[in-house]
Amino acid sequence: MGQTKxxxxxxxxxxxxxxxxxxGCRSLIFFKGCTLECAWCSNPEGIxxxxxxxxxxxxxxxxxxxVDACSHGAITCSPGGAYGRLTFDREICARCSTYxxxxxxxxxxxxxxxxxxxxxxxxxxxNRDRQFWGAGGGITLTGGEPFAQPEFAHDLxxxxxxxxxHTAVExxxxxxxxxxxxxxxxxxxxxxxxxxxxxxxxLQTDGLPADPTGPPFPGFTRSSISQxxxxxxxIANEFPGHMVFRLPLIPGFNDDxxxxxxxxRFIRSTGRNxxxxxxxxxxxREKYRLTGKTYYTGDFKxxxxxxxxxxxxxxxxxxxxxxxxxxxxx
Numbered sequence: 001m002g003q004t005k006x007x008x009x010x011x012x013x014x015x016x017x018x019x020x021x022x023x024g025c026r027s028l029i030f031f032k033g034c035t036l037e038c039a040w041c042s043n044p045e046g047i048x049x050x051x052x053x054x055x056x057x058x059x060x061x062x063x064x065x066x067v068d069a070c071s072h073g074a075i076t077c078s079p080g081g082a083y084g085r086l087t088f089d090r091e092i093c094a095r096c097s098t099y100x101x102x103x104x105x106x107x108x109x110x111x112x113x114x115x116x117x118x119x120x121x122x123x124x125x126x127n128r129d130r131q132f133w134g135a136g137g138g139i140t141l142t143g144g145e146p147f148a149q150p151e152f153a154h155d156l157x158x159x160x161x162x163x164x165x166h167t168a169v170e171x172x173x174x175x176x177x178x179x180x181x182x183x184x185x186x187x188x189x190x191x192x193x194x195x196x197x198x199x200x201x202x203l204q205t206d207g208l209p210a211d212p213t214g215p216p217f218p219g220f221t222r223s224s225i226s227q228x229x230x231x232x233x234x235i236a237n238e239f240p241g242h243m244v245f246r247l248p249l250i251p252g253f254n255d256d257x258x259x260x261x262x263x264x265r266f267i268r269s270t271g272r273n274x275x276x277x278x279x280x281x282x283x284x285r286e287k288y289r290l291t292g293k294t295y296y297t298g299d300f301k302x303x304x305x306x307x308x309x310x311x312x313x314x315x316x317x318x319x320x321x322x323x324x325x326x327x328x329x330x
Contacts, residue, residue, distance in 0.1 A: 009152030022168035023330035024136030031143035042284030046144035051114035138166025173228035236270035
């Protein structure tokens with residue numbers, strides 16, 4: 001019998017020494033590709049499934065080397081800034097496999113976000129970092145959406161689980177149930193995002209940005225609330241490990257009392273009783289320029305302590321243990 005061929009996948013980062021995404025000290029593996037496109041996402045380079053050019057115009061010398069190197073004609077020079085800037089046709093870039101633009105860039109203005117990697121290559125890095133975790137550490141798959149690459153996520157989780165490495169996953173829930181099913185036996189912790197209890201129709205019609213080509217604001221472009229809630233309920237019922245819900249708190253979108261109460265009621269209905277409220281931050285703002293995206297939530301205020309305490313009190317009234325920000329259940 002031949003050895004089973006393991007899947008290959010696309011990631012955009014490996015971050016060591018994390019203390020906020022599972023128990024102990026952990027290595028985070030950031031998967032490329034997400035089935036949602038939240039306007040507040042702090043990892044916009046994880047939305048696209050394909051490796052993509054990340055362009056920092058402040059470093060660009062406009063020497064034209066990348067324009068000449070691109071055989072697809074995807075790069076043009078346009079007015080803007082002090083000296084002009086490059087524009088990338090990202091639909092064309094998504095089909096590129098040579099990444100010549102980044103290879104010839106002398107200033108570091110263009111680099112490629114994301115790369116293909118095998119399970120064994122990734123495991124070698126994980127195993128190297130294992131000595132630094134201490135007791136209780138492990139890996140956390142994040143992104144992007146790990147289960148948008150279900151075979152790659154499964155093979156990696158099983159490889160680590162079989163090696164007695166603690167495994168955790170962050171998921172948005174907007175994938176088919178089949179994407180989760182066979183991986184559940186190899187996961188110790190699951191962090192499940194609940195963005196809102198409102199229906200997708202509302203998300204796609206309320207508060208559209210001035211740019212009609214942009215994403216719904218704030219919200220999703222490819223979402224199914226019913227699928228997310230169905231997956232959450234089913235995981236809560238069938239997954240024997242530790243499950244913590246997460247609520248990214250976005251002022252004016254999902255921080256009203258009605259949504260908090262509906263979220264608490266839903267969590268209680270699953271039989272689980274923990275939620276981690278993650279207040280909006282703007283730490284990923286600058287990365288939007290690199291990916292050619294518009295950051296629509298820049299004017300949103302960070303929730304204050306009094307408001308966060310009020311929300312925690314609402315969850316507590318439903319018997320839900322509420323952790324705010326870096327306060328965690330581990």
